[in-house]
Amino acid sequence: MNKRDFIKNLSLTALASPMYLGAMNNWMSEVENVPIDKLAKQDDFWLKIRQDYILKADYINLESGYYNIVPTPTMNRMIDHVKMVNKEGSYYMRTVQWDNKKKMVEKLAAVVGCSSKNLIITRNTTESLDMIIKGFPWKKGDEAIFAEQDYGAMKLMFDQVAKRYGIVNKVVSVMNHPSSDEEIVELYEKAITDKTKLLMVCHMINITGQILPIKEICAMAHKKGVQVMVDGAHCVGHFEFRIEDLDCDYYGASLHKWLAVPLGTGLLYVKNEHIDTIWPIFAESKREKFDISRLNHTGTHPVYHDLSIEDAIDYYNMLGGDRKEARLRYLQEYWSTQVRDHPNIIVNTPKESQRACGIANVGIKNIKPADLAKRLLEEYKVFTVAIDYANVKGCRITPNVFTLTKELDVFVEALKEMAL
Numbered sequence: 077m078n079k080r081d082f083i084k085n086l087s088l089t090a091l092a093s094p095m096y097l098g099a100m101n102n103w104m105s106e107v108e109n110v111p112i113d114k115l116a117k118q119d120d121f122w123l124k125i126r127q128d129y130i131l132k133a134d135y136i137n138l139e140s141g142y143y144n145i146v147p148t149p150t151m152n153r154m155i156d157h158v159k160m161v162n163k164e165g166s167y168y169m170r171t172v173q174w175d176n177k178k179k180m181v182e183k184l185a186a187v188v189g190c191s192s193k194n195l196i197i198t199r200n201t202t203e204s205l206d207m208i209i210k211g212f213p214w215k216k217g218d219e220a221i222f223a224e225q226d227y228g229a230m231k232l233m234f235d236q237v238a239k240r241y242g243i244v245n246k247v248v249s250v251m252n253h254p255s256s257d258e259e260i261v262e263l264y265e266k267a268i269t270d271k272t273k274l275l276m277v278c279h280m281i282n283i284t285g286q287i288l289p290i291k292e293i294c295a296m297a298h299k300k301g302v303q304v305m306v307d308g309a310h311c312v313g314h315f316e317f318r319i320e321d322l323d324c325d326y327y328g329a330s331l332h333k334w335l336a337v338p339l340g341t342g343l344l345y346v347k348n349e350h351i352d353t354i355w356p357i358f359a360e361s362k363r364e365k366f367d368i369s370r371l372n373h374t375g376t377h378p379v380y381h382d383l384s385i386e387d388a389i390d391y392y393n394m395l396g397g398d399r400k401e402a403r404l405r406y407l408q409e410y411w412s413t414q415v416r417d418h419p420n421i422i423v424n425t426p427k428e429s430q431r432a433c434g435i436a437n438v439g440i441k442n443i444k445p446a447d448l449a450k451r452l453l454e455e456y457k458v459f460t461v462a463i464d465y466a467n468v469k470g471c472r473i474t475p476n477v478f479t480l481t482k483e484l485d486v487f488v489e490a491l492k493e494m495a496l
Contacts, residue, residue, distance in 0.1 A: 100128075100149075101394055116402035119480050125395070126478040135459045136483045141282065141310060141435060141474035142461070144336040146388075153387040154338050157380035173379055180385045184343060187389055187397075188329075189318025194351075196344050196372040197382055201309040202229040203357070204328030204344035205276070207371065208305050209233040211355035212274055216242035221267045222276040223250045224466045225283060227307060230276060244271070250281065250288070252424045252467060254431075257289040261296050272302050279308040279317075279327075283463045283472060284425045285408070285435025287315075290322045298323070303350070309333060312343070313392055315401040315433045319345050326350070334434075337388040340381040346371065400477060404434030407475040411484040412436050420495040424468050437463060439470025440495045448494070456490040 103124070107115055115121055128147040131137065137145075146154070161168050177197060185192040198204045209220075210233055220234055224247050234245050246267050254260050264275060275297050280287050294304045305326040311317065313335030319327050327345040331337035346354065351366050360373040392400070409429070415421040415438065425436035440448055445462035449471050452458040460471040475484065 104394060104396070112398055112402045113406075115399060116406040119482070122403060122477060123480065126480070129478045131478065135453060135457045136479075136486060138458055138460050138473050138475055138479070138483075138487060140476040140479075141333065141472060143339065144313075144333050144476060145478070146336050146338055147391055150336060150384060150387045150391050151338070154380060154384040157383040161380050161383075169376070169379070177379070177382050180382050183386050183389050184331075187335075187392070188312055188327075188343070188345070190320045190345055193366070194345050194347065194368060196346075196368055197385070198328075198342040198344050198372075199340050199374070199377070200332070200342040201227070201307060201328045201330045204342050205230050205305060205307060205326070206233045207344065207357050208326045208328070208346075208354060209237055209274075209276075211357070211371075212237075213353055213355075214241040214243050214273070217271060218243045218273045219246055219269060219271040220244070220274045220276070221246045221248065221264060221272060221302075223248050223278070223281075225250050225281050225468065226276060226278055227282055227309065230307065234276075243273075246272075249467060250278075250286070252284060252286065253426055254286075257292055260288055261292050264293055265296050265300075268297070268300050268302055272300070274303050274305060276305045276307065279306050279322075280310045280314070280433070280435065282307075282310055282435075283466070283468045284437045285310075285432045285472075285474075286426055287431050287433065290324060294323045294325075310435060313388075313397075313400070314404065316397045331385060331388070335385075335388050335392060338381050338384050340378055341385060344371070395477070401433060403477060404475065405429060405432070407479055407481070407484065408432060408434050408436045408473075410481055411473070411475075411488050412438070414488050415491050415495075418492065418495055421491055422470065424470050434476075435472065435474050437468055437470045437472050438491065440491065443494065445469050445471060451494060452487075452490060456486060458487050458490060 128149060129145055181195050181197060182192045185195050214237060220243055237243055238245050248263050248267050277288060277293055279290050290306055297304045303325040306324045308327050308329040310333055312329040325347050329343050331341040332339045346368060348366050351368050354371060356371045356373060358373040360370045363370040412423050416423050416427060420441045422439045425432050445464040449460050449462040452460055460473055463470060463472050
């Protein structure tokens, strides 16, 4: 069987009827006592989960990082919300819209581990963090710190703020394979001066999947009077954590990634003491002290996406955050351990389990990342994304809960063939 037929046959598994939440909850109860690490390795279990996804048959999708395909039960509920809002029209928008959004925030706060009073729904991570960068009470000569591996949109906003307010941006470079948490903390600590006001750090670096020691970085920065803004774009719904345990000042994330909410939803967490110091993107009426809604004036927007947050959370909770994290980490380590020792293959992600989860990055010597991604798609029908900046040269590989090890076998074989 050739690769194209293999992929098409594999995709037929997505054509079965989706297992809606009622039936799936009953089925999930059957595996309650199965150890999580054991369940993570059972493709037969995840094949059933795969039935909830409508997947394109033309390629193996190893690029879930940009946008997570929404499972059918969540998608159907979003369509129901669209129909309801369209039916009720202005009545809905002028009455229960705000109560429903508050309900979504409360559900979301329970997932990410913080008070709903410190959380707002935004459209994505860029909006969340750019609001903080742009709205921070800067003074000329203030310093900000971030890494060259950070996301481009936020770096551009820091550049704009530097031009507008005269602040100084200091850029560090995070090593792909740190020897310890202390080495990373020290990297940021050395860049801090008495003029440093804000430090931006990735919870998970989007181009490599490396998880940074946020709690330790925050503790260090706070001792020096520096606020910390965390880019958690790839973390919510990917691996389990509590924002309040991190003790950061700001946290932004996208919900259309690993929580698999339909496009157009994100979150922003702000500590109490900073709520009244940030200038919002859109002006808002005067609020009581510490009322985070002052930062959440967005104008008219597709409210049915907000309503879909609850459905995505229900699906995530049904699946089990710990089960999902274990499966994603297993998939990453399944393929990456097979190529780490190859002399011509470079894995740009730490091998220690606690330093990564589902995302990893791989390159091949003497092959440009763009050429690698092109060949993977054209010759092996594997879709990825090329990364070629900072100290990262390779393709970002992001499997999902619908990914099977048979698909990763195709990918591993492709890497080995090209690396000869």
